[in-house]
Amino acid sequence: MPLFVPLTLLTPLYRVPSLKCFSFELSRTTTVACQTLIDALRVDLSKIEKHPDAANLLLRLDFEKDIKQILLFLKDLGIEDNQLGTFLTKNYAIFSEDLENLKTRVAYLLSKNFSKVDIAQMVRNAPFLLSFSVERLDNRLGFFQKELELGVKKTRDLVIRLPRLLTGSLEPVKENMKVYRLELGFKHKEIQHMITKIPKMLTASKRKITETFDYVHNVMCIPHHIIVKFPQVFNSRLFKVKERHLFLAYLGRAQYDPGKPNYISLDKLVSVPDEIFCEEMAKASVQDFEKFLKTL
Amino acid sequence: MGLDGLARLHGLFAAYKPPGLKWKHLRDTVELQLLKGLNAGKRPASEHRVRFLLGPVEGSEEKELTLTATSVPTLIDHPLVRGPAFTSLKIGMGHRLDAQASGVLVLGVGRGRRLLTDMYNAHLTKDYTVHGLLGKATDDFCEDGRLVEKTTYDHVTREKLERILSLIQGSHQKALVMYSNADLQTQEAYEMAVSGVLRPMNKSPMLVTGIRCLQFAPPEFLLEVQCMHETQKQLRRLVHEIGLELKSTAVCTQVRRTRDGFFTLDDALLRTQWDLPSIQDAIQSAAPRVAAELEKNLRPGLGTQ
Numbered sequence: 001m002p003l004f005v006p007l008t009l010l011t012p013l014y015r016v017p018s019l020k021c022f023s024f025e026l027s028r029t030t031t032v033a034c035q036t037l038i039d040a041l042r043v044d045l046s047k048i049e050k051h052p053d054a055a056n057l058l059l060r061l062d063f064e065k066d067i068k069q070i071l072l073f074l075k076d077l078g079i080e081d082n083q084l085g086t087f088l089t090k091n092y093a094i095f096s097e098d099l100e101n102l103k104t105r106v107a108y109l110l111s112k113n114f115s116k117v118d119i120a121q122m123v124r125n126a127p128f129l130l131s132f133s134v135e136r137l138d139n140r141l142g143f144f145q146k147e148l149e150l151g152v153k154k155t156r157d158l159v160i161r162l163p164r165l166l167t168g169s170l171e172p173v174k175e176n177m178k179v180y181r182l183e184l185g186f187k188h189k190e191i192q193h194m195i196t197k198i199p200k201m202l203t204a205s206k207r208k209i210t211e212t213f214d215y216v217h218n219v220m221c222i223p224h225h226i227i228v229k230f231p232q233v234f235n236s237r238l239f240k241v242k243e244r245h246l247f248l249a250y251l252g253r254a255q256y257d258p259g260k261p262n263y264i265s266l267d268k269l270v271s272v273p274d275e276i277f278c279e280e281m282a283k284a285s286v287q288d289f290e291k292f293l294k295t296l
Numbered sequence: 297m298g299l300d301g302l303a304r305l306h307g308l309f310a311a312y313k314p315p316g317l318k319w320k321h322l323r324d325t326v327e328l329q330l331l332k333g334l335n336a337g338k339r340p341a342s343e344h345r346v347r348f349l350l351g352p353v354e355g356s357e358e359k360e361l362t363l364t365a366t367s368v369p370t371l372i373d374h375p376l377v378r379g380p381a382f383t384s385l386k387i388g389m390g391h392r393l394d395a396q397a398s399g400v401l402v403l404g405v406g407r408g409r410r411l412l413t414d415m416y417n418a419h420l421t422k423d424y425t426v427h428g429l430l431g432k433a434t435d436d437f438c439e440d441g442r443l444v445e446k447t448t449y450d451h452v453t454r455e456k457l458e459r460i461l462s463l464i465q466g467s468h469q470k471a472l473v474m475y476s477n478a479d480l481q482t483q484e485a486y487e488m489a490v491s492g493v494l495r496p497m498n499k500s501p502m503l504v505t506g507i508r509c510l511q512f513a514p515p516e517f518l519l520e521v522q523c524m525h526e527t528q529k530q531l532r533r534l535v536h537e538i539g540l541e542l543k544s545t546a547v548c549t550q551v552r553r554t555r556d557g558f559f560t561l562d563d564a565l566l567r568t569q570w571d572l573p574s575i576q577d578a579i580q581s582a583a584p585r586v587a588a589e590l591e592k593n594l595r596p597g598l599g600t601q
Contacts, residue, residue, distance in 0.1 A: 038376050046379030239314065239567075274568065294312055294561050295552070296398055 041071075042085035048092050057096060066095050073102060078120030091127035101133075108134045112141065118160045126163035140166045147177060150192060162199040173202050176209065184213050186224060194231035201234050212238050220245050222256050222266065230266035244269055244277060247292050251282055298337035298381060301572060305330065305385075306406035307579035308415070308586050310556065312564035315398040319389060326403060326570050327385050333572025335380040342373030388412050391422065391556060396438060397528040399424070399553030400564045405579070411586060415557055418593035419497050421505055421524045423555035426548060428535045430515040433545035437532035441547070449544045454512045460541045461507050461519070464534075468504040475500040495524060502526040504534075516549075558589045 048054045061067055109119050123129050145155050159165060180191045195201055212234055216222050248254040255262045264281050278286045313322055344367040388409035390402030404412040430449035434441030475496040478485035488494040506522035532548040539546025554561050565578055
């Protein structure tokens with residue numbers, strides 16, 4: 001049975017190559033588990049060792065008993081070899097879970113008409129999903145169904161697109177729904193439409209949403225029904241919207257009314273890169289845009 | 297890149313701070329982008345250790361396992377165990393700009409931070425463009441502050457404004473001479489004053505070395521100010537006082553620094569240019585100019601003590 005050195009001794013020694021004692025120790029002493037984790041699965045141990053209990057957990061693992069079963073289970077689920085690394089970097093605690101529990105949770109999701117491919121995608125994007133008990137997952141799904149009133153299939157699609165909704169806290173979602181309805185004055189149907197297009201709006205920060213809406217509605221004078229058509233504006237950085245709007249206003253091309261000529265759509269305003277924005281919408285060169293930015 | 301990228305990252309460069317961004321956030325963003333660029337480079341090769349591994353010996357008919365000496369890379373140098381090569385960079389800040397102001401902001405990386413102190417001790421002047429708005433007064437002299445007073449401004453003309461500005465410049469010129477502790481009877485001090493080089497080389501209150509009106513379209517007006525030892529709040533207070541002198545009121549809508557010492561708007565890097573290659577190029581191109589100017593300014597005989 002080889003001896004092993006606790007991972008917490010691996011202090012970052014990058015700039016001090018003369019301290020060879022640690023590397024010498026580690027060269028003779030690694031567990032099979034750690035070796036496989038690093039070489040075969042490309043798990044990032046430097047991130048895991050920042051958590052205080054992780055080192056103890058990982059060193060007590062026995063390859064045959066714990067790791068192998070769970071790795072085979074995850075591969076069965078549909079997670080590829082190269083994706084296992086990022087998964088385990090986030091959720092290394094899955095090794096301490098019971099295999100039976102994991103299987104029950106997957107069976108529960110299958111019973112709710114999530115397909116195997118969908119479950120694999122959800123687990124990949126939200127690694128902590130399988131660490132939640134069945135009751136907790138049930139509560140979360142029920143909450144989203146009641147709160148958003150979207151209907152079963154749309155709720156399912158929403159959760160598949162953003163599985164973080166199931167693993168994150170529910171308070172920000174409740175808060176954001178209130179903000180959209182009461183502070184910003186969107187109707188329920190409009191909120192539903194925006195959320196199906198951009199699910200990230202549910203978990204965005206309240207300050208960012210209010211600031212973006214304040215600028216888009218009051219300064220750029222864009223009414224509610226046009227904002228509903230292009231909710232991407234809530235996903236983008238505010239300074240980008242401000243800079244581009246001010247440049248267009250300076251050139252006299254800030255036309256956001258679809259009925260009038262030279263109309264500029266909000267989603268193109270925020271999503272296109274600088275060169276295309278300057279060429280097509282502002283009809284100016286990138287150097288002019290940079291000169292303008294230096295006058296702000 | 298990696299280590300030789302870091303070797304070229306010592307010196308001063310200027311960034312353009314947009315309005316609404318705190319100077320600390322700017323410093324942190326620049327640090328993150330530089331670290332991203334440095335970590336993307338090649339890591340130096342990892343160390344190898346000689347280990348005795350059990351394995352079948354090739355070319356022999358026996359099936360026994362024997363110890364053979366092989367050189368294997370040590371685990372401690374593996375990127376997934378050590379983490380990224382660079383985790384922090386030392387970046388210093390020149391004269392600060394508050395959140396609502398914008399303009400040229402000087403940053404120093406690595407050994408360049410020492411040059412920041414030299415630049416501070418050189419007591420160079422800075423150029424600002426200040427936009428003012430006649431007709432109202434607020435408590436923090438900005439447009440979005442709490443409104444204190446509203447006045448008419450029809451009686452304000454360009455000549456009145458320029459008269460006030462020349463009064464201000466005159467009084468600050470007197471203060472300049474006083475704070476620079478120079479005896480104007482000596483030939484040396486007289487020559488320096490004539491050439492415009494005379495200035496205080498230690499702490500002093502805000503001194504305006506030059507102020508003029510670039511545009512006047514009531515209620516808005518645009519001033520160009522050259523000053524030293526200032527804060528942006530004092531510049532806004534100056535606009536407020538100009539309004540009071542004009543028997544009206546004024547607030548300041550925009551403060552923009554166009555020159556900080558020898559860094560101008562052309563040298564300033566925009567937000568899209570805050571990455572490793574552009575910053576390295578900016579440092580390289582600014583280095584000879586920085587060295588020449590600092591040497592000129594720190595020569596003895598300037599600013600009599």
